[in-house]
Amino acid sequence: MDALIELDALRLLWALGLIAVAIGLASWEQLGVQGTLAIATLRTVLQLFLVGYFLAVVFAWRNPWAVLAVLLVMLTVAALVARNRISKTLPRLLPLLWSSLLATTALTLTYTSWVVIRPETWYEPRYVIPLAGIILGNAMTAAAIAGDRLLSTLQSSRIEIETHLSLGATPTQAIHRYRREAIKAGLIPTVNSMMVVGIVKLPGIITGQLLSGIDPLNAAVYQMLIMFMLAFSTLLTGVLVTRGISRQCFNAAAQLTLP
Incomplete structure (x- = not known):
């Protein structure tokens, strides 16, 4: 079975392209949620990075x-x-x-x-x-x-x-x-x-x-x-x-x- 494909920084940036398109679509439709999407994305990235590093320590300990x-x-x-x-x-x-x-x-x-x-x-x-x-x-x-x-x-x-x-x-x-x-x-x-x-x-x-x-x-x-x-x-x-x-x-x- 093929090894797991790890998502490096470049792949993560490409993944953020989905959010960029979503924000653009929200702006086109004048939904007024562009800021909310941006903040939610930032919080998702920060929270999951923090959780990932913290759990790595707990799992190893x-x-x-x-x-x-x-x-x-x-x-x-x-x-x-x-x-x-x-x-x-x-x-x-x-x-x-x-x-x-x-x-x-x-x-x-x-x-x-x-x-x-x-x-x-x-x-x-x-x-x-x-x-x-x-x-x-x-x-x-x-x-x-x-x-x-x-x-x-x-x-x-x-x-x-x-x-x-x-x-x-x-x-x-x-x-x-x-x-x-x-x-x-x-x-x-x-x-x-x-x-x-x-x-x-x-x-x-x-x-x-x-x-x-x-x-x-x-x-x-x-x-x-x-x-x-x-x-x-x-x-x-x-x-x-x-x-x-x-x-x-x-x-x-x-x-x-x-x-």
């Missing part, structure tokens, strides 16, 4: 504390991004998201590492960091979608919920339907990806493995594992986040107290 530090940073950033997308006014939302993402990532990684992959060491950065990044990225999206859907639905259905409460329903019963729909909404991107993976699109993991020369069948099996991980982690995240938000929306007297 293979220190469990360094791996844990990387995972904690990723977890905190994911929780902050999800909080900003859901609400900045709901109290204790950030700790809820942080703990939910931690539980989801820990459970998924533990099962995958100990039962499926079984590397020599649990903190093998080659496996732990990429898999954690995939889990956190998708769980963050699921949390943001489910949390935002639940809060917006509760706001728009306040009268209906209070009517159920006045008729003797518990808070859990009064919002069960809204919480269920929020969880399903957070799961939609993952389910849609599972429906068309390998047919309509090739996800980043299998594409990267194919480009690096991995056997296509082995790459496909790894992609199956990842899709199964994402199905579990996004569903669990939606369940935990919506349950936590639901509890914060009612006081001790079972009254609806939305922010």
Whole structure:
């Protein structure tokens, strides 16, 4: 099999030609996003170079504390991004998201590492960091979608919920339907990806493995594992986040107290 073709500085400059054309097309159509595209491109280059050099050190060092530090940073950033997308006014939302993402990532990684992959060491950065990044990225999206859907639905259905409460329903019963729909909404991107993976699109993991020369069948099996991980982690995240938000929306007297 041919060796991997490395992208040197010249090839990277040629790759930037795609962005140059995109900016030119945006200018031609008067979209007003030329500056945004340029800034996004600059941030992409700087962030990925920094991450690449940093991970190269972590991979070579293979220190469990360094791996844990990387995972904690990723977890905190994911929780902050999800909080900003859901609400900045709901109290204790950030700790809820942080703990939910931690539980989801820990459970998924533990099962995958100990039962499926079984590397020599649990903190093998080659496996732990990429898999954690995939889990956190998708769980963050699921949390943001489910949390935002639940809060917006509760706001728009306040009268209906209070009517159920006045008729003797518990808070859990009064919002069960809204919480269920929020969880399903957070799961939609993952389910849609599972429906068309390998047919309509090739996800980043299998594409990267194919480009690096991995056997296509082995790459496909790894992609199956990842899709199964994402199905579990996004569903669990939606369940935990919506349950936590639901509890914060009612006081001790079972009254609806939305922010």
